[in-house]
Amino acid sequence: MKTIRVLLLGAIFLSFISTSCSQENNKPAQIAWDKWGVPHISADNIHDLFYAQGWAQMHNHANLILKLYGSSRGKGAEYWSKDKLQNDILICTLGFEELAEAWEAQQDPRVKTIIKSFVEGLNAYAKAHPEAIDKENKIVLPITTKDVNMHSMFVIFTRFIASGELELSQQWGSMGSNAYAVGPSRSASGNAMLVQNPHLPWFNEFLFFESHLTLNGKDMYGVTLVGLPGISIGFNKNLGWTHTNNTIDNSDIYEIELKDGGYLLDGKRNDFDVTTKTIRVKQDDGTWAPSEVSVLKTVHGPVIGKKNDKALALRMVGLDKPNMLLQWWQMANSNNFEEFESALKMAQIGFWNVIYADKEGNIFYLFNGLVPKRKAGDWAYWSSIVPGGKSENIWTEMHPYEDLPKLKNPETGWIQNANDPPWTCTVPVALNPKDYPPYMAPAGMSFRPQRAARMMLEDSSVTFDELIGYKLSTRMEFADRILDDLFAAIAHSGSQKAKEAGAVLEKWDREANADSKGTLLFYLWALKFNVGNPANYVVKWDTEHPDTTPDGISDPARAVQLLEATVDEMKANFGRLDVPWGDFYRLRQNGKDLPANGATGELGVFRVAHSYDSPNGKQMYVGSGDSWVGIIEFGDSVRAKVLLSYGNATQKGSPHNGDQLELFSRKELRDAWFTPEQVKANATRTEILTKGGFHNIPFTPSI
Template identity: 40%
Template sequence: MYKKLLLFVVPIFLGIDFPNIKPPTDEILWDKWGIPHIYASTDDNLYYMMGWAQMHNHGNLILKLYGEGRAKSSEYWSEDIGRDKLLHQLGVLNASQKAYALLPQKEKQVLISFAKGINTYAEQNPNELEEKYKVVLPVKPEDILQHTFRVFYLEFLINRNISKANKWTAGSNGWAIRGSKTTSGNSMLMANPHLNWDDFWLFFEAHLITETNDLYGTTLVGLPTIGIGFNKNLGWTHTVNTLDNVDLYELTLQNGQYQLDNEFHDFTIDSVQIIEKTGSEKKATTVLRKQSAFGMVYKEEGNKAIAIKWPNTDGKLNIIGQWLAMGESQSLEQFQEALAMNGLPLFNVIYSDKENNILYHFGGNAPKKNGDWGKWQNIVASTSSDDLWQGYYSSEEVPTYLNPESGWIQNANDPPYTSTFPAAIRPDDYPSHMAPNAMGFRPQRSALLIKDAMNLNLDQLIALKHDTKSEYFLRIKEDLRNINSMELDSLTKEALEILLSWNGAFEANSTGPVLFGMLAKELGSKGVFAEEWDLNDPLNTPRKLKDLSHVTSSLQIAAEKHQQIYGSLAVSYGDVYRLEVGNHSFAANGGAGSLGIFRTMNYSPKGNGQFFATHGETYVCATEFGKEVTAKALMSYGNATQAHSPHVGDQLELFSKKQLRKVLLQREDQLQNLEKREQLSQMQ
């Protein structure tokens, strides 16, 4: 994922002497890809310029997101009154305000400086911003934390449990490799998060240099601290983990109270008024916040109510502080101390360092509760205090392991027990509600790609990362040969021949992927295989098609649909699936993770049988921790969203070619690839 020089986290690390790092005067060197290399003499200046830089590339988006985080979308823009209400009703906004009040001064100052940089940019560059978003100005430090809570708690956690999000898809791949598997003997890291290609899901890439540290990485737009990154000594990436820390309860009501054990209790109730705007008309709407021991009330009907329990409603957990500490870490021990803060609400952590350590950690606020995994996947009808959370598991109690004998760690959103083989931990070692026990085709593909790879250099690691073959197809290809082609009509027979001659790769010039995608849809997701997945044979199961007659009829339907839409079965994948950002358009490669494709891409229809990429591969960074850290990276959609920026989609061609950029860690390289230079004095 990255190499030795920077770190994907937040800006600065104090108290560490790096005499070779002597940043010049405070300034930003903008390279030709729109990536800011920020040189700062103080933390305040660093975060101030980080705020300025994000506004330069994403000004309109940032103001929009902060307005939404305030729960004022309806008041400002006549939009999303439902989300405004939910942010109040479920206590997300209130929790962020509590969290800001509890922030240590160090983290609070980060937000203050970041907000100041945002506001100064807006004052000096009013013509770069849309008028409708200026209503959000001035940005307050609290806005940044409100946005953070909206993204992490409402979007990442709550919405995927109440099905409010639009096809929310968890994603990401990550690899950590020990020196025993590399030609140089150096450890390596591959970061590969998957999120939507728009809005609050977007990443921002930056390089942060002070007298005490040199960091490189990415963060979600609107956040000051880098969340995936590396420095001269270590680095990490995140994947969304199989963590269940949002639960829905069905409560029993009587006379406005809810039952807990053998008594009825009052809700804690308060209210807030929000402005609902329709056209030019405004009206005040009252939103009730009703809190029970089981969580915040989401809806009521008759003598029942649904309550939602989610972590950190008291604001005591510190997301900003943990990422700061992770970034400031210069050793494994310091990094583990940062993990022990348990401030992040979710995410696996995959780690590698210069001392040839690799680490897996099942991060997040994992609640202690009774019952197995299955119990908590549905609404729990309860009146018993036995079903209340009993705090969170500590970082030492969740699945974690260091330097497995395999020499590698992978995670592709699978549970912790399948992240290396031979397995370093087992499900029986942990409470049954901690995580499920399963492994889909994408994590299997991930493990199969890396487990037997030896003598890797960085470019070879990157080549493995760009694999587009479908593990699902490879698993059933031989079974397809058992279909009796003599019983098929000519179109279905042609379809079978196309699939049997295909190597399973979702490349732009391949003619099998579109047809196979249709076949997989017709087959359905359940009951396809005679042998289901088995932890004792995790990389070879499920296997053996259960019902060839069902497969044959599904293939016939898929072939007919394909022919009807495209007029031929011999259609190139890249003619149907496209990469489109700004004015850039290229043939796509990669496909759905559900098909077992490591290079994960999801698409939305654009009409005429075509699709365009909307989710999947976002930021990719491959790093080698040698004497000098080296790294290559790519931001699929570019590092900017401002309409007239040349960096909207400017990396998309490299993406289509499965190429990464050299990460410009050295000042000389930055100057040779310089687009613009800004002194701090010009930003004040």
């Protein structure tokens, strides 16, 4: 009898949907949710597709999204706490509210449709599910299109383009990425392959949202940052791309001299453009107090610091580029390299390298971004505080796409980037820095990209499974480079403490797996040694040997002393030297506490897992590193393995808050369900769009 009632209810529900859709002459959008909390969204028009993505994001991240948007509005202090005041002042100073209004007037109609539809979906979910939203966050509702623009500005400009200038990079620590593109000549199958692997913090505006979008039968799969619509790192059946943080200088801090309440430029006094703004600040007793903010602007840009007779002004690229989301959408919809490159030439995305592979066998690297045209000066000059007294230092034009370093289908058959400059995207090098302005990018190749290059150089025929192994590799390039010199220093010293440590390191597998014994000892020693200091090496890094230098310990006695200090530290904290890495290095989220693998990329580990904790206790916890992993092979059909390390949801009661950490702990990936058959076989529930939002289908197709 129960089955009959379910069938009857299902028939009535489908009848309603069918009648509703026949009147509008379109097929209803639907969301098929899989067991990892990934929404597989299908629609036959842009509005419904992005409405559904907004609904799905809100389902998985409602409270996080409202927190992010409230903060990006510059109203964190008003909504929540005076602790948010400095962030609000920054947003006022940079003028994001006014810029958002300008962007909305200038944006391509397609961008407006995407954002408007996405916002409608966000608000519809909030209205349909008020129980999902914490009381303190309801004040942010309703969400507006302006919120999406302001949040995108906040993330792009303050967390990436100007993060160094705003001194945010230290606060958020390890932000980077790995990427590979393997061409047919290097691939065992003859198919191009791609590795997507951004390393961002595992919290707040840096979290990714995974989704699968199908528009009129065309599939797109990947991730975007929570709170933004679309796909910013992804693939379709024909091609895929990823981003890595690049060594690009596209914002500058100018030091300007003050005079008589104004500032000097070319020897003449100029008035500041002054605006006064009021920020409401919530007090401990729940009342609000006003805080006046005086915003000063020069011809360089807004003033972000002032002291005595000097001020610092910030100039950033991209303020006149309102269609960034459209460029990503065009990239995701491209069918071949020509279409993809046409999207890149839109030049709306001011940051990030692009690494690409496609079904036709093309692989491609682009030093993407908006690089200012400068009249003089090298990388060192422009990456420091720039003298602001000369108008000739104030750039206005950008280098066009044609000027940017790029490489398509190199003879080596592979491309990598691990946040190194463009010149080492393949080895032997194929791009010459002398062919570009001296301020375009620095020279250098740290141990992590050297590890990336080594794995490719040692394998002339890379299989899909081998590529997965390389991505998950915890081998330490720095250990391979320096241990022979450390062992020699230990032998020469005669130190018993050092010899005891050397015996552990001799047996060590030189990896950072959970069961590796010796990793912690080497890690603590390496922190004291200071891996990034060129003075610590006999042979300095060399452009002629980019993947085998630096080498040799310049002060062996100091290295041994540091090792002795490390022995004392480990015995005091653990009573032994052979502590398994996973006992010390942990994954902890939403009640889970698991052994971690990987380590900071500074040591040349490709499996990046960074901790914000100080290593002076019994344990450290991973807080950034491998965020999204996608490994894709473009054959007759797409083959993809993925992982979103921290899970696809942050809602407190969601089963997907941290549910992929166990896979991370076991060094495993999962299948990306991309075809209709795969989605159908792995869906746990399906929602269909009606006039009131999305509703579960009240019966399963198997009944």
